[in-house]
Structure formats: C-alpha cells, structure tokens
Amino acid sequence: MALDMPLPPHLSARLRADATGELRVDGNTETFAEATTERLREAMLWRVGQIAASAGHPVQLTVADDEGEWLLVVHPDGTIGDEEPLAASVAEPAPVAFLPRTAPERDSFLYVERPQPDRARQGVRGALARVGIPMAPSNAELQERAELDAVxxxxxxxxxxxxxxxxxxxxxxxxxxxxxxxxxxxxxxxxxxxxxxxxxxxxxxxxxxxxxxxxxxxxxxxxxxxxxxxxxxxxxxxxxxxxxxxxxxxxxxxxxxxxxxxxxxxxxxxxxxxxxxxxxxxxxxxxxxxxxxxxxxxxxxxxxxxxxxxxxxxxxxxxxxxxxxxxxxxxxxxxxxxxxxxxxxxxxxxxxxxxxxxxxxxxxxxxxxxxxxxxxxxxxxxxxxxxxxxxxxxxxxxxxxxxxxxxxx
CATH class of the missing domain: 3.40.50.300 (P-loop containing nucleotide triphosphate hydrolases)
Known part of the structure; x- marks a missing residue:
C-alpha cells in the first residue's frame, strides 16, 4: 500500500572518498569510519535499517557525496527505494477483456526487447548501484560512455x-x-x-x-x-x-x-x-x-x-x-x-x-x-x-x- 506523505525521522548521510562519513538523525550526528567505502555504505545502510525497524515505518535518507545528492527511502524490512513511488496512489486495476483473435497470429520469439534500467557504474553511485540501490549515472559518467563509444x-x-x-x-x-x-x-x-x-x-x-x-x-x-x-x-x-x-x-x-x-x-x-x-x-x-x-x-x-x-x-x-x-x-x-x-x-x-x-x-x-x-x-x-x-x-x-x-x- 502506498504512503500519502513522507514519515519522520528524516536522516541525512555524508560519504567521503576516504571511507569516513556522518549520519544525522533529527539533528544528532553519528560518525563512521571503515576500511573501504563499500564497508562504509554497508554500515550506514544497516544503521538506517535499524532506525526504520524501530520506527515501524519507512524513513527518508538524503545521501550526499562528491557527485551530488539524492533521496532514498529505507523500509522496515531493509528494502531500499526512491521517494516517488511512495507518493503515488494505487488505482484499482481495470478489468481485462479477453477478445478472440480475428486471425491466427503469435508473437515472435526473436529480437525480444528487455529494456534494463540504466544504472551508474562508476564512483560512489556505481558502488551503491551494485548493492541494489537504483542510482542513475552522473553526467560525467554519461559523457565518458559517449566518448568511449565514439572511439x-x-x-x-x-x-x-x-x-x-x-x-x-x-x-x-x-x-x-x-x-x-x-x-x-x-x-x-x-x-x-x-x-x-x-x-x-x-x-x-x-x-x-x-x-x-x-x-x-x-x-x-x-x-x-x-x-x-x-x-x-x-x-x-x-x-x-x-x-x-x-x-x-x-x-x-x-x-x-x-x-x-x-x-x-x-x-x-x-x-x-x-x-x-x-x-x-x-x-x-x-x-x-x-x-x-x-x-x-x-x-x-x-x-x-x-x-x-x-x-x-x-x-x-x-x-x-x-x-x-x-x-x-x-x-x-x-x-x-x-x-x-x-x-x-x-x-x-x-x-x-x-x-x-x-x-x-x-x-x-x-x-x-x-x-x-x-x-x-x-x-x-x-x-x-x-x-x-x-x-x-x-x-x-x-x-x-x-x-x-x-x-x-
């Protein structure tokens, strides 16, 4: 069921390339320092999952790094998504009418398009995408991809x-x-x-x-x-x-x-x-x-x-x-x-x-x-x-x- 409004507490995280960072929870700051940036992300997300589970509802997390800032939602079960689907209403599905085909036909098994969402592959965004957080590529990464294609x-x-x-x-x-x-x-x-x-x-x-x-x-x-x-x-x-x-x-x-x-x-x-x-x-x-x-x-x-x-x-x-x-x-x-x-x-x-x-x-x-x-x-x-x-x-x-x-x- 969709949520009609964002729920507190509102958390913000800052990640740095040296594997240090801070998590702010309603104005209180928790510091983190890990051996690698990947372990830093895992530690922070685990802590946010704890907070969501304790609150009994999803919490918003603003993540900032050297490439920019974006908003995530962490659910009590530990799943992570973006904010937009939470604000949307769920409509009742329309009834499906099954009509007889006017002539024998079938879909081809060949050239089936299976579009995949474009995910970041580089930097902090790429690392987050690899652990399941849907991060889009930065403009710099998109430009590099285009130039690699050109050469x-x-x-x-x-x-x-x-x-x-x-x-x-x-x-x-x-x-x-x-x-x-x-x-x-x-x-x-x-x-x-x-x-x-x-x-x-x-x-x-x-x-x-x-x-x-x-x-x-x-x-x-x-x-x-x-x-x-x-x-x-x-x-x-x-x-x-x-x-x-x-x-x-x-x-x-x-x-x-x-x-x-x-x-x-x-x-x-x-x-x-x-x-x-x-x-x-x-x-x-x-x-x-x-x-x-x-x-x-x-x-x-x-x-x-x-x-x-x-x-x-x-x-x-x-x-x-x-x-x-x-x-x-x-x-x-x-x-x-x-x-x-x-x-x-x-x-x-x-x-x-x-x-x-x-x-x-x-x-x-x-x-x-x-x-x-x-x-x-x-x-x-x-x-x-x-x-x-x-x-x-x-x-x-x-x-x-x-x-x-x-x-x-």
Whole structure:
C-alpha cells in the first residue's frame, strides 16, 4: 500500500572518498569510519535499517557525496527505494477483456526487447548501484560512455589522421602514440602509428620494438608483394612493431640516417599509404617538421582528419596557427582540413599554469573545429610512451581528445 506523505525521522548521510562519513538523525550526528567505502555504505545502510525497524515505518535518507545528492527511502524490512513511488496512489486495476483473435497470429520469439534500467557504474553511485540501490549515472559518467563509444567505432573504409606542427618539440610524437593507444585499446586492432619524419623521427625510440629493426626503408621494396593477392594479413608483421599493451602497430623511420638518405617521393608515399590502408582501418601519421617535403604534402592529400599538436609555449602555438592559415590557402581539400582540425594543447611543464593551456586552446577556437587540453604528466616526457602509465586524469583527457578527433571521421 502506498504512503500519502513522507514519515519522520528524516536522516541525512555524508560519504567521503576516504571511507569516513556522518549520519544525522533529527539533528544528532553519528560518525563512521571503515576500511573501504563499500564497508562504509554497508554500515550506514544497516544503521538506517535499524532506525526504520524501530520506527515501524519507512524513513527518508538524503545521501550526499562528491557527485551530488539524492533521496532514498529505507523500509522496515531493509528494502531500499526512491521517494516517488511512495507518493503515488494505487488505482484499482481495470478489468481485462479477453477478445478472440480475428486471425491466427503469435508473437515472435526473436529480437525480444528487455529494456534494463540504466544504472551508474562508476564512483560512489556505481558502488551503491551494485548493492541494489537504483542510482542513475552522473553526467560525467554519461559523457565518458559517449566518448568511449565514439572511439570504439569502426568506419566503412580506412581513415587517415595526420598529426602536424612545423615546430619541433610541439608534442607530435606523444600525440600520435597516445591517440593510437586510445583508438586501439577501445576499438580493437587495425591501428597503425606511422613515423613520416625524415629528420630524426623518434616515434620508434618512444615505442616498443619487435624482434626486428625494420623501418620505412625496409617496407618500400616490399610494397608490391604486400599489395599482391597472395599477401597474408600477418605478413605486415615483418615491417611494423606491435605495442603489446596498447594494441597498435608502429611503422618506424630511421633516426640514425641523414634526411638525404631517406627521402620519400610522392609516388613512394602513395604506395606506402596503399599498403597501410590495406592492412589497417586507422592510420595515424606523425608528420615530421618539414612542411615542404614531398612526403609531408602528399600526406595532407591523403588525410581525413587533421590534428594540430602543440604545447602552451608561444612558438609552438604560433607555428600551429600559421600552418592552419597556410593550409586555408593551399587548395579546397587542405582548407577543409584546416577548418575541421582538432587542436590538442598539452601542458609541457609541471610548473606551467593550467590557465595558460586554456588560454592557448581558447585562441585556436576561431581557427579550428575543436581545441582540447592535456594536463602535465611526467610519463609523457621522455622514455617509452605507455597509456597505462599515465595518471587517471591524463588518460581521461586523452579519451576526450580522441573522441573530438573521431567526430571528424
């Protein structure tokens, strides 16, 4: 039977991430401290159940944590629900009329929809949902789910993303590797990070190496074989380096060779790109710094989504802005890439103010489709790049950046 009005006493609980909290009962405070947040919730709910049983009727409980505040009802038998059903009246069921069917028919056994209520999966809300309290996901969780869906998608046909900035040290290599990691870890295999740099490209230095030392120079003579009908999917493994944890492959340049010894013509690039898009659904290219090189210009011609990588340093940001303005004048395809570009601004110094990163991102808004920011993380500065080593805050920022890129694919 439904209740017509809320019943006292009215209780409120505050839960903290350090597994401490307070329960207020008509102005009196009881403190709790447990080993884990889950045990804290269980202890508080057990105490509220005691109060409801002693009162002989349901009690209202306002629960607050870092994600917000909501109202629950705890019944004397220990069951938990929300307030809305308690205020509703119960109508007598209408009589059911059984009418004869006019023709033989039946419902299909296939594709039966069984809608499930959407429950929180993260944080305190998720923990409460797992113990039976119907908690809806927060707005932050809903946004994260949408972004995970965006980066997990497979497109009809291959896509190419170019990471560009004519200034060295602007974070192109970390941007290439970490975007590749986000797409591969969530969307599955078929992601290639390609070092298209003829002047000391370091993508190979900052990623895992397989049992061979193959580079772009080794794959070029093999393009006809790889494009033949007899080529097998695994044959590409002779020339690329798989990242075991992050699930993408790397096509290295050779940083020990002079640029004059590893020039790649437009025709060479076309052949390499044809091979890459035969074996991979997503190709992410670390562009190098020479915007006049044939391989750089031909990369732009094959690009579906342009990404400007920059730090908050003025010279890096200015170089990225000048590049966008130059592409607007090159041809119609380049102009579209510039208008739809995503700018990823990374905080390169621990001591640099976050406001400066935001200021640079704001400055790119009139020039590009999106501008997003990445916080400082020591794991991005030197050594092998591995997504799992980044802080949770940095991983979340890279997911947000990758989702912005995916919008353009």
């Amino acid at each position: 997990s998608r497979h497109w009809a046909g291959p896509r190419t993303i170019a990471i560009v900035n004519g200034k060295g040290g602007a974070n192109k290599t970390p941007t290439t590797a970490l975007l590749a990691a986000v797409f591969a870890r969530n969307g599955g295999s078929g992601v290639l990070a390609w070092d298209n740099n003829e002047t000391r490209g370091t993508l190979g230095w900052r990623t895992e190496r397989d049992a061979h030392d193959a580079t772009v120079q080794d794959i070029l003579p093999a393009t006809d074989m790889l494009l033949s009908a007899e080529a097998r999917t695994a044959d590409i493994g002779h020339f690329v380096h798989h990242q075991n944890a992050d699930k993408y492959d790397v096509l290295r340049s050779n940083p020990t060779m002079l640029a004059t010894e590893q020039r790649i013509s437009s025709d060479d690039f076309d052949r390499l790109h044809t091979v890459a898009t035969k074996f991979y659904r997503l190709v992410i290219i670390d562009s190098g710094n020479d915007e006049s090189a044939e391989r750089w210009l031909r990369m732009v011609d094959h690009t579906d989504q342009l990404v400007i990588a920059t730090t908050a340093l003025g010279e890096h940001a200015e170089a990225g802005a000048l590049l966008l303005e130059a592409l607007m004048q090159r041809d119609a395809h380049s102009a579209r890439l510039a208008r739809d570009a995503v700018v990823i601004v990374s905080q390169s110094e621990r001591t640099g103010p976050a406001s400066e990163v935001q200021r640079v991102a704001k400055g790119f808004e009139p020039l590009a489709r999106r501008a997003v920011t990445i916080p400082f993380d020591p794991e991005m500065h030197g050594g092998r790049l591995a997504f799992e080593r980044l802080s949770a805050k940095t991983r979340r920022a890279w997911l947000h950046a990758a989702a912005a890129v995916a919008e353009g694919l």
